[in-house]
Amino acid sequence: MRKKYSFLSLLKNAFTNNENWQKMWESPEPKKAYDVIIVGGGGHGLGTAYYLAKEHGIKNIAVIEKGWLGGGNTGRNTTIIRSNYLWNESAHLYDHSVKLWENLSEELNFNMMFSQRGVMNLAHNEHDIKEMKRRISANRLNGLDTEWLDTKQIEELVPIMNARNLRYPVLGAAFQPRGGTARHDAVAWGYALRSNEMGVDIIQNCEVKDIKTDNHKVEGVNTSKGFIKANKVAVVASGHTSVLAQTAGVKLPLQSRPLQALVSEPIKPVINTVVMSNAVHAYVSQSDKGELVIGAGTDGYNSFTQRGGYDVIEETVRAIVELYPIFGKMKMLRQWGGIVDICPDASPIISKCEVKGLYFNCGWGTGGFKATPGSANVFAHTVAKDEPHKINAAFNLERFSNGRLIDEHGAAAVAH
Amino acid sequence: MILIHCPYCGEREQSEFTNGGEAHVIRPKNPEALSDKEWGQYVFYRSNPKGIFHERWVHTHGCKKWFNAVRDTSTDTILKIYKLTDNRPEISEFKSPLKSPSGEPAVGSGNFAVKK
Numbered sequence: 001m002r003k004k005y006s007f008l009s010l011l012k013n014a015f016t017n018n019e020n021w022q023k024m025w026e027s028p029e030p031k032k033a034y035d036v037i038i039v040g041g042g043g044h045g046l047g048t049a050y051y052l053a054k055e056h057g058i059k060n061i062a063v064i065e066k067g068w069l070g071g072g073n074t075g076r077n078t079t080i081i082r083s084n085y086l087w088n089e090s091a092h093l094y095d096h097s098v099k100l101w102e103n104l105s106e107e108l109n110f111n112m113m114f115s116q117r118g119v120m121n122l123a124h125n126e127h128d129i130k131e132m133k134r135r136i137s138a139n140r141l142n143g144l145d146t147e148w149l150d151t152k153q154i155e156e157l158v159p160i161m162n163a164r165n166l167r168y169p170v171l172g173a174a175f176q177p178r179g180g181t182a183r184h185d186a187v188a189w190g191y192a193l194r195s196n197e198m199g200v201d202i203i204q205n206c207e208v209k210d211i212k213t214d215n216h217k218v219e220g221v222n223t224s225k226g227f228i229k230a231n232k233v234a235v236v237a238s239g240h241t242s243v244l245a246q247t248a249g250v251k252l253p254l255q256s257r258p259l260q261a262l263v264s265e266p267i268k269p270v271i272n273t274v275v276m277s278n279a280v281h282a283y284v285s286q287s288d289k290g291e292l293v294i295g296a297g298t299d300g301y302n303s304f305t306q307r308g309g310y311d312v313i314e315e316t317v318r319a320i321v322e323l324y325p326i327f328g329k330m331k332m333l334r335q336w337g338g339i340v341d342i343c344p345d346a347s348p349i350i351s352k353c354e355v356k357g358l359y360f361n362c363g364w365g366t367g368g369f370k371a372t373p374g375s376a377n378v379f380a381h382t383v384a385k386d387e388p389h390k391i392n393a394a395f396n397l398e399r400f401s402n403g404r405l406i407d408e409h410g411a412a413a414v415a416h
Numbered sequence: 417m418i419l420i421h422c423p424y425c426g427e428r429e430q431s432e433f434t435n436g437g438e439a440h441v442i443r444p445k446n447p448e449a450l451s452d453k454e455w456g457q458y459v460f461y462r463s464n465p466k467g468i469f470h471e472r473w474v475h476t477h478g479c480k481k482w483f484n485a486v487r488d489t490s491t492d493t494i495l496k497i498y499k500l501t502d503n504r505p506e507i508s509e510f511k512s513p514l515k516s517p518s519g520e521p522a523v524g525s526g527n528f529a530v531k532k
Contacts, residue, residue: 066518209518210517237518240466243517243518251463252464255462256464256489301430301435301471301487302435302437302464302489303489304466304489305490305491305524306525307526310417311431336526344460400456401456
């Protein structure tokens, strides 16, 4: 039965001490065989299960997760959503996602806390200005709502910013009003809840050890709960995707690195938009709880340790304190790292491969959260039809042979 | 932050160094004879193991010399530092703490979601 959440259900459960909420999804033991196994229970993986069940009528699906749902990069990012990418292919893909975000709370009847508070990219030098104005023009040709702000307009939107009296003064910004933030857990839980209702098995605390293939065809996966047979295996394991691909004999052009984020103690609302700056590497937004959510950079070397170096945080915090002097005496509460899989052209891979029945959705690098619904939607299409949706056709593996790269290093917020 | 023992300057903080990616990648001798796919493999594909990894470092804020290291990417433990002229140490020389390719080591992982 479809679980409905409403003001009435909140009220009713409040009167019974919130002790009677139903479990959101079941935790079954894995069956012996599935039509599709999705490796990775983050937003992208659970979303893929949801769209496979809803739009493609495939119900015999398992999502297998090593830890808990949304405990990987879905729960470790800074929840920024935008689609102001330079190339047509990326603009279509990321804006497909933003459009899905706009109706996702209603579609899943689960509050995504999607807040279109705008995303601002600061320019600090002549090159930034030229690059951003070029990107704004490209965006507008693709129907995106990006616009140029001068320093005065920035100061009106973000009065706490010290835009003029710093080493690299703020000379302008690209602003996308439809961008914003969403609740990271909600997207994983919402997709898990609704896909489970349609019969998808969600299997947590089960590690996929390797992908079994025979004669260039996928047979299933070996897990910590034994072998599970599958017609199709879709790998959405972010930093660990290339490690799993290796077990199936597939090499992916990915490098895994820690990417850090940190949050401060909660304070009253001071910043009502998302401000990012590539040049000095500072980006910050304020969560609904009042914490400043700060994204740091990637470590300069491959690692799977989910920690990250303190020098990387220091660099980011230094820039933030200069840009917002009022944050100078704030305390940081938590810091963490996630392992991101970085592609040579800073664009994702949503593709089948030379092994029949094996699909990859990876290479999101430092910016996969914003794409969660769109990526899941087109990946489900790719898995169901064994051919890409027109939106993700360009994000194939062949581009690393034929040279049709989609270079988004300029639009990726984190330098890498 | 990890400490790296530069073979020329001694132990320094990692932030003094720049990572140069996978070591022992050899440029093909006959690029014109390669297919697009083979050339793409050389240009874009690097190994990305969880566990034992041969990599290059340069002491950017020090002697500016390049050297190689063997590091366990699941714990960031540096297992061996060697000069560019030294032979590539075999993977079998080192013990990996991982029980499966994408597993978590008992010590040295920050992944508390699955650390046992």
